[in-house]
Amino acid sequence: MSELLSVGQMGYYASWFLKSKVGSRRPLVNTMLINFNCNLKCKHCSISGNAEKLPSPSQMSWGDAEREMRDFYEKGARILFFEGGEPTLWVSDGKDLGDLIRLGREIGYHVVGYTTNGTTHFFEESDVISVSLDGPREVHDEIRGTGVFDKLMSNLEGTNHPNIFANMTIMQQNKDEVRRTAEIVKGHNHIRGLMLNFITPPPQDIALSLKEKSKVVEEALRLKKEGYPILNTTKALRELLKEDYGKECPHWVSAFVLPDCSHYYGCPMENTEACKQCGFDAVREYRLITKGNVSAIREMSKRFAYSKP
Numbered sequence: 001m002s003e004l005l006s007v008g009q010m011g012y013y014a015s016w017f018l019k020s021k022v023g024s025r026r027p028l029v030n031t032m033l034i035n036f037n038c039n040l041k042c043k044h045c046s047i048s049g050n051a052e053k054l055p056s057p058s059q060m061s062w063g064d065a066e067r068e069m070r071d072f073y074e075k076g077a078r079i080l081f082f083e084g085g086e087p088t089l090w091v092s093d094g095k096d097l098g099d100l101i102r103l104g105r106e107i108g109y110h111v112v113g114y115t116t117n118g119t120t121h122f123f124e125e126s127d128v129i130s131v132s133l134d135g136p137r138e139v140h141d142e143i144r145g146t147g148v149f150d151k152l153m154s155n156l157e158g159t160n161h162p163n164i165f166a167n168m169t170i171m172q173q174n175k176d177e178v179r180r181t182a183e184i185v186k187g188h189n190h191i192r193g194l195m196l197n198f199i200t201p202p203p204q205d206i207a208l209s210l211k212e213k214s215k216v217v218e219e220a221l222r223l224k225k226e227g228y229p230i231l232n233t234t235k236a237l238r239e240l241l242k243e244d245y246g247k248e249c250p251h252w253v254s255a256f257v258l259p260d261c262s263h264y265y266g267c268p269m270e271n272t273e274a275c276k277q278c279g280f281d282a283v284r285e286y287r288l289i290t291k292g293n294v295s296a297i298r299e300m301s302k303r304f305a306y307s308k309p
């Protein structure tokens with residue numbers, strides 16, 4: 001896979017950026033949460049922990065998904081990410097996640113990716129795959145369930161996908177495990193890097209205080225200096241310590257669609273208590289990109305903005 005953006009794709013991103021500077025606020029990313037159902041019940045999951053409060057239906061139909069993908073492409077989005085629930089479990093009208101990924105490419109998205117717990121199987125046609133890795137075996141399994149770490153690792157052995165990265169959500173259970181997790185990623189042939197996020201409550205009881213977050217950020221900055229493949233940019237790591245980031249969040253960069261086809265920009269938590277404690281690194285990277293921060297543009301486009309040739 002080439003890491004070079006095609007001229008056309010690069011031109012599109014440059015024009016999106018320049019237009020945003022003169023007030024045109026078009027989404028670049030379309031995040032589609034296609035289902036709520038999952039085969040795991042992770043301790044920190046805001047979806048599985050709130051099953052009874054979620055809107056129905058619990059999954060998007062093929063027809064709705066196609067319409068939403070086309071609609072947000074027309075609105076400007078060129079990066080498409082499938083989220084869940086567990087998106088690899090999605091099926092509708094005889095179609096699966098692989099069909100959605102191929103349709104996304106046909107529509108013209110530059111990049112199509114998805115997040116997964118890695119316990120089912122990998123859809124190789126995806127440009128990028130984000131696997132959740134919340135720590136070494138005993139910690140990952142404490143958060144996600146017995147045997148989940150080994151299943152993820154054995155599935156990773158069975159793929160040659162060139163653009164898989166790990167996503168770690170930091171909470172009380174794993175706040176001291178960032179170094180050991182970074183070591184696993186560094187030594188792994190199939191994982192290209194580690195993205196760190198803090199839990200966005202609920203649940204509140206396993207969230208971190210600002211002091212605890214600072215310790216984690218210091219460790220992450222040290223790891224970056226030592227050459228560990230931490231994907232967060234230095235500046236975004238520091239911005240993870242800014243409280244009430246909702247005021248800074250460039251909501252318009254990412255469209256967000258739920259299974260019932262309700263639409264949001266940024267995420268459905270805007271203006272809530274959760275938004276004030278947002279721990280998502282992507283939000284910081286988006287803001288830095290819109291501000292023209294060179295390392296956020298360079299680092300994020302290397303991982304998330306190019307297609308398979």
Ligand SMILES: C[S@@+](CC[C@H](N)C(=O)[O-])C[C@H]1O[C@@H](n2cnc3c(N)ncnc32)[C@H](O)[C@@H]1O
Nearest residue numbers: 044045046084085086115116117132169199200
């Ligand atoms: C909601 S899951 C969906 C994809 C898939 N089931 C998985 O486990 O990766 C996507 C990512 O969000 C993270 N996540 C879940 N609840 C969270 C929360 N309250 N705060 C921050 N991240 C969270 C998960 O750890 C995972 O890496």
